[in-house]
Amino acid sequence: MLVDPTPRYQHLHQIAVSATQMREIEDRLFDSGMPVAALMEKVALLIVRRLKEQILTQFAFKSGAKIGVLVGPGNNGGDALVVARELHFQGYDLCLYHPLNQFKELPQQHFNYARALGIAELESVEAFSECDLIIDGLFGFGLEREISGNLAQLVETLNDWEKPIVSIDIPSGIHTDTGEVLGTAIRATHTFCLGLWKLAFLQDAALAHIGKAELIDFDIPWADIEAVLGKHPRLHRVTAATVKANLPLPRPPVTHKYREGHLLVVCGSRKYAGGAILTGLGARGSGVGMLSIAVPESLKPMVVAQLPEALTIGCPETAEGAIAQLPKRVQLESYNAIALGPGLTPEVPSLVETLLDTETPLVIDADGLNILAQLNPIAALAKRRAISVLTPHAGEFKRLFPEIKGDRLSAVTTAAQQSNAIILLKGSRTAIAHPNGSVWVIPESTPALARGGSGDVLTGLLGGLLAQAQTRELPLENTLATAAWWHAQAGILAAQERTELGVDAYTLSQYLIPALCKL
């Protein structure tokens, strides 16, 4: 079974669908006998309820407030017309604008009734300038081509006013799957996503348009979801519920430090010493049983001062102060995981080649990725027998996989399949793709993390959890998703307490444990 219907709410938030999948699921509902008009009515009433609870109270709109409704030709417009009718009955001052003259049959009926009720119809969008709130029911998941000409102008005019805009299902102009702006798109302050999360809500490209997002559950039967997505959906929205079941907690009462994972961090150079410290602090936050840190010999006293619990390995260094090689006594196979990259400098490719040759799971970041990019990454990774987790940001991703184009979710999926490695593509909505095709996305984060060093903390945290997962036999996919979710939550908590400007990478590492306590 994909889902147990009892905790519906939890499971509903762990999946997301494409426009095609949504249409297939809806068709199953209609084929089973649910009347389209009844569903539209139900959805619209749920929207009205949340509008009143959330938005109309938030902006202290009394009944009588003026609300403009932008109505499109399809069912998205139909939803908007039912919402308009209900708000009209509840005493709000409604006006409609429908820029396209044709309607599908059901929206046409709702339009006729709205007209019969005397709801005002506007000749142009300009009159919306007097509205307190605008509802966007222009296009939903049926939009397939670019918005252009007068329609595009209209959308831009609405955006320029910077009024509160509530989009129904998806901001009009956003591609439901890729999140791309098709010509132009509504910049909503709130979006009510209907039924199931659409992929666009997990794409960086759409985020500036979505505003605050909320899912409106209209009781799609699980059997229909499962029939379309399969028993094991490939796309996972990572939530607190995913994570709770996959932390290396509680620890067994009888254990010892090596049974709780031994991570080797290979990071830092004289030029970029901080990378080693931040990666070490991320690893410390993971609770890993034993932490070893290999750094250039000259950095050893600094690392000992910052991370006294770690076993610090001083390495021979180049004239520039990069690690030249690992000391011979270091047995790479004795570690449960190795995290490498932050602060290494691109100077010594042979170091990365040595690490790639091991049969120990690797987390590769930053300069580790830059070196890998020069080595023909696909060939280098194909030779590996153990797990490789690559953690590129968008720039590093391009250097590693210059041929792969397309939206973030499909690009990261392709990269994992081509390279036979796990690719964690960092960004506002970090996505982790596995060679078997499954993708895990972190749906909630904070721009406070857009700051030098936050990725280094993630590398350490990932490495530490991966090492623990190896000894505790925790599921790999869930473990990596847990690390990325936890990192984002630490950022969110730190930003709540210290503002988005108060989340430097060191501070972020100090919020890992408080974020866990909150969970």
Ligand SMILES: NC(=O)C1=CN([C@@H]2O[C@H](COP(=O)(O)OP(=O)(O)OC[C@H]3O[C@@H](n4cnc5c(N)ncnc54)[C@H](OP(=O)(O)O)[C@@H]3O)[C@@H](O)[C@H]2O)[C@@H](O)CC1
């Ligand atoms: N089924 C249900 O009861 C439920 C459905 N729901 C709601 O239905 C929505 C999906 O409805 P939908 O399939 O009717 O598509 P929608 O997004 O309204 O737009 C399609 C229309 O726009 C037109 N058009 C497209 N692009 C255009 C362009 N660039 N410029 C101009 N025109 C363009 C296109 O024209 P055509 O391509 O056919 O020429 C077509 O007429 C969904 O998002 C949700 O809100 C939910 O409430 C759940 C219950």
Ligand SMILES: Nc1ncnc2c1ncn2[C@@H]1O[C@H](COP(=O)(O)OP(=O)(O)O)[C@@H](O)[C@H]1O
């Ligand atoms: N706008 C954003 N919203 C949420 N998270 C972000 C945003 N920008 C960056 N991040 C996160 O911050 C981290 C930055 O990592 P990275 O780019 O490697 O920086 P560095 O190498 O300086 O540590 C990643 O985890 C990324 O997902």
Ligand SMILES: [K+]
């Ligand atoms: K819309």
